Amino acid sequence: MITAEGLTKRFGAKTAVDDISFTVRPGQVTGFLGPNGAGKSTTMRMIVGHDRPSDGGVKVNGKHYAQHRAPLREVGALLDAKAVHTGRTAENHLLAMAATHGISRQRVREVIELTGLESVARKRVGGFSLGMGQRLGIAAAMLGDPATLILDEPVNGLDPEGVLWVRQFVRHLAAEGRTVFLSSHLMSEMALTADHLIVLGKGRIITDAPVADVIAGGTGLRVHVRSPHASQLADLLAGPDITVMRAEAGVLEVTGLDAPGIGDLAAQHSLAIHELTPKNASLEEAYMALTADAVEYRTEALR
Numbered sequence: 001m002i003t004a005e006g007l008t009k010r011f012g013a014k015t016a017v018d019d020i021s022f023t024v025r026p027g028q029v030t031g032f033l034g035p036n037g038a039g040k041s042t043t044m045r046m047i048v049g050h051d052r053p054s055d056g057g058v059k060v061n062g063k064h065y066a067q068h069r070a071p072l073r074e075v076g077a078l079l080d081a082k083a084v085h086t087g088r089t090a091e092n093h094l095l096a097m098a099a100t101h102g103i104s105r106q107r108v109r110e111v112i113e114l115t116g117l118e119s120v121a122r123k124r125v126g127g128f129s130l131g132m133g134q135r136l137g138i139a140a141a142m143l144g145d146p147a148t149l150i151l152d153e154p155v156n157g158l159d160p161e162g163v164l165w166v167r168q169f170v171r172h173l174a175a176e177g178r179t180v181f182l183s184s185h186l187m188s189e190m191a192l193t194a195d196h197l198i199v200l201g202k203g204r205i206i207t208d209a210p211v212a213d214v215i216a217g218g219t220g221l222r223v224h225v226r227s228p229h230a231s232q233l234a235d236l237l238a239g240p241d242i243t244v245m246r247a248e249a250g251v252l253e254v255t256g257l258d259a260p261g262i263g264d265l266a267a268q269h270s271l272a273i274h275e276l277t278p279k280n281a282s283l284e285e286a287y288m289a290l291t292a293d294a295v296e297y298r299t300e301a302l303r
């Protein structure tokens with residue numbers, strides 16, 4: 001469990017994290033989203049004591065990170081997968097970490113197995129692929145068998161198999177009752193991996209809600225309508241609460257009225273309908289709508 005209260009971080013005149021309060025609960029995967037520079041990494045760094053808050057604070061399992069007698073056993077973190085000494089083998093890297101934290105060699109063998117690193121454990125980390133490096137970072141985070149895991153961009157640069165592995169791995173950790181807090185810019189992946197989302201924009205919390213609620217609250221339900229009488233139907237549908245977009249000739253995208261409502265209206269006016277498909281908004285659409293005002297560098301529409 002992670003609890004932040006009034007958490008704030010200023011770098012000179014820049015307020016990177018601005019008075020945020022949130023709770024990351026055990027037994028589920030909580031995704032941490034936000035545009036570049038929103039303050040995600042800074043927040044994660046404060047959770048594990050790498051950065052000191054300017055105001056407020058954040059606790060893991062009821063205590064500040066530094067107050068834990070054995071912090072690695074409370075919280076494991078993957079913050080920068082490239083921060084590993086490149087001359088060492090993976091096994092030696094983990095053994096060195098374990099030795100300084102009173103963790104057994106047996107546990108090192110376990111995390112190597114857990115993360116599928118057996119075949120490369122005796123190889124130098126310098127020659128590792130990005131995917132192997134990420135697995136090693138996750139192995140290191142798991143060394144103390146912690147109840148809380150913090151993973152900053154764990155799927156960054158991974159191939160589809162690696163992405164799937166991380167998804168299944170973190171879902172398994174949450175099912176074991178652990179607290180999993182992870183950031184990612186891959187919305188489609190986050191929609192499949194996370195149960196709950198915290199969205200940050202310019203250092204403040206924009207949304208803190210279950211994934212399903214975020215998606216449902218985004219652009220709302222949209223209905224894809226294909227009809228040889230699309231123009232007539234669009235005129236009939238137009239109203240203060242109904243939005244009709246003409247996607248292409250003969251196709252309408254309707255929000256504000258559900259599929260039965262559209263079908264009935266068309267039937268009352270004897271207009272044929274060839275397709276009527278309710279479409280759920282994607283997390284990506286919901287996210288773009290939520291963060292539209294919070295991006296530092298906006299992309300102009302391509303002309």
Ligand SMILES: Nc1ncnc2c1ncn2[C@@H]1O[C@H](COP(=O)(O)OP(=O)(O)OP(=O)(O)O)[C@@H](O)[C@H]1O
Nearest residue numbers: 011014015016034035036037038039040041042043
């Ligand atoms: N050590 C530092 N000194 C000065 N400014 C910093 C420092 N670390 C971060 N910042 C600034 O704080 C803000 C938040 O950065 P942070 O890295 O936490 O964002 P982020 O949400 O993780 O972004 P990204 O998605 O790009 O990783 C940015 O404007 C960044 O430039």
